[in-house]
Amino acid sequence: MQSKTAHFKENAKKALGDAQLQRVLDKFSTGFPVKRAQAAARLPEFEDLRDAARDIRAHVxxxxxxxxxxxxxxxxxxxxxVHWARGGSDACSIIGDICKSVDAKTVTKSKSMIGEEIAINDYLEKNGVDPVETDLGEYIIQLRDEPPSHIIVPAVHLSKEQVAETFREKHTDLPADRVLDNPRILLDEARGKLREKFLSADVGLSGANMLVAETGSIALVTNEGNADLSVGLPRVHIVLASIEKVVPCMEDAWTLLRVLARSATGQDLSVYTSFVTGPKRSDDLDGPEEFHVVLLDNGRSSMLGSEFHDMLRCIKCGSCINHCPVYAKIGGHAYGWVYPGPMGSVLSPALLGDVSANDLPNASTLCGKCETVCPVRIPLPEMLRQWRNRQFEANQMPTRQRLGLRAWAWLARRPRTYRLVMEIGTGLLTKLAPRNGRFKNLPFAKGWTSKRDLPAPQGKTFMAQWKQRSNGGSS
Ligand code: SF4
Structure with a gap:
């Protein structure tokens, strides 16, 4: 997928002004967080499982x-x-060659963010192969020629009315005046279309939630069963997975599965959890005759041992995204690449490897919620800070921001001067404050006041009030 991370600020502004998107995001931001909290509360050992999951991933x-x-x-x-691919183009060529070797015309695909990362659909299309997304969300955005806006719910930015409109426009063989007014009808229509594709596909291409070293199996987790149909019916199954997805044994895989769905959607377990091991055996009734695993690096090995090493513990549950207040306002497309939200703001700059994603680590309030809900306890806020440090050290920040940070750092290391400056500043702002106590416009805080008022300081600084209270006075 082509990166548009360099346009983050414009994209975010556009998203904030999109009333339809704002309605969808408002609903979304309350759904999964509540379900995750309920799922965690139902399982007394949930926190212990998170520790175990973190340790498994760190050990790997x-x-x-x-x-x-x-x-x-x-x-x-x-x-x-097994095929080893250093970069996206290597992985595309390997998959293309396998398709060519069996004269494939159609490939059914289950949802794979790695596939989005390397733009495998574009590659297949250019080489005369028709890739068909079979996850409902992915199917919808493929029809609309849009990228996913979330790693587990790729079409979350759309309303059911928009989906109905797309189906009417693309499924031209069906009666134009048919009723498409509820999700069940839309689902049945997509199911009918996909069934034909499942039955005629030559190759099934899947991702993998985990690669189990003990058995050589891959774990596939879905709520729709589409992965099983995508890979079980065609003659060839290709798995595209990034190298960090490996786990030592089945028991470890199950530990991770116990936190995965609970963190993602609040389910105890996803509806379909399948382990696939090799091609069809002689006494199997069905299954693919060929089984290929493409292991992709694409920049991950250079993260090992760096400040961003722990990011590779990620099991792509999406929980940090579901809880992120920034994502809840701008949605996933604004981030400009495959991975949105806090995990994307750490991962994308590392994988893209240039300055185009520099805005992403700054698109965070550092509220810390992402780390609180991450099933493998990735210190996301700390890593976002690391990216900011790197940008500062490499002189990749706007001059004003850089000078401001330098001045702040100088002051923060001198508590007495800091307190004095704060007291003078607070006093000045209190005097200048409008009658209603809210600044509508401040020259040094334009970014803030262009969207909302800035409350004027209420007399004394926090430190001054603290000191007064500690001395027995009231503030
Ligand atoms: S960083 Fe943590 S919470 Fe976010 S997707 Fe990865 S595992 Fe899930």
Whole structure:
């Protein structure tokens, strides 16, 4: 997927002015967080499971080479093939070659953010292969030629009316005056269309929620069962997965699964959890004849051992996105690439590897909610700060911002001067404050006052009030 991260500010402004998007986001931001809280409350050992999940992922990253080689050995032992891809174009060529080798015309796909990362659909189309998204959300955005706006609910930015409009426009073989006024009808229509594709596909392309080194299996988690139909019916199954997805054994996979769905959607477990091991065996009734796993690096190995090492613990549950107040206002497209929200603001600059994503780590209030809800306890706010530090050190910030931060850092290291400056500043602003106590316009805080009023200080600084209270006075 082509990166538009350099346009973050314009995209965010546009999103804030989009009334339809704001209505959808308002609903979204209350749904999953409540469900996750309820799911966590139902399971007394949830916090212990999060610790265990964090430790499993950390252990894997410290021994990644060992587990990847073990996984490869097991895949080969069970009749499959493993292909190593350094970058996106390598992965695309490998997948393209496999499709060519079986003269594939249609590929059914289950949702894969790695597939979005390397723009596999564009590559297949250019090479005469028709890729068909089978996750309902992905199917809808494929019809609309849009990128996903969330890693687990890719069409969350759309209303059901917009989906109905798209179906009417694209499913031209169906009666134009049919009723499409509720989600069930829309689902049935998409299901009918996809069924034809499942039955005629030559290749099934899936991602993998996990790669199990002990058995060479891949874990696939969906709520629609589309992954199972995508990969079980065609003659060839290709798995596209990034290297950090490996886990040591089945027991570890289950520990991660127990926190994955609870963190993502508040379900105890996703509706379909499947493990696929190798191609069809001689006594199997069905299944693919060929099983290929494409292991993609695409910048991840250079994150190992860096300040962003822990980001690779991510199990792509989307919980940090669901709880992010910035995402809740601007949605996923504003971020300009595959991964939105806090996880994207850390991951995208690392994977894109240039300054185009510099705005993303700054698009955070650092409220810390993302770390609080992350099932593998990734210190996202700390890593967002690390990106900001890097930008500061590399002189990649606007001069005003840089000078402001320098001045702030100088003051913050001198508590007495800091207090004095704050008292003078507070006193000045209190005197200048309008009668209603709210500034509508301040030259040094234009970004704030262009959208809302800035409350004037209420007399004394926090420190001064604290001191007064500690001395027994009232503030
Ligand atoms: S960073 Fe944590 S909360 Fe966010 S998607 Fe990854 S695992 Fe989930």
């Amino acid at each position: 990253l410290d021994n990644l080479d060992v587990y990847l080689e073990r996984f490869e050995t097991k895949v080969i032992e069970t009749g499959g093939m």
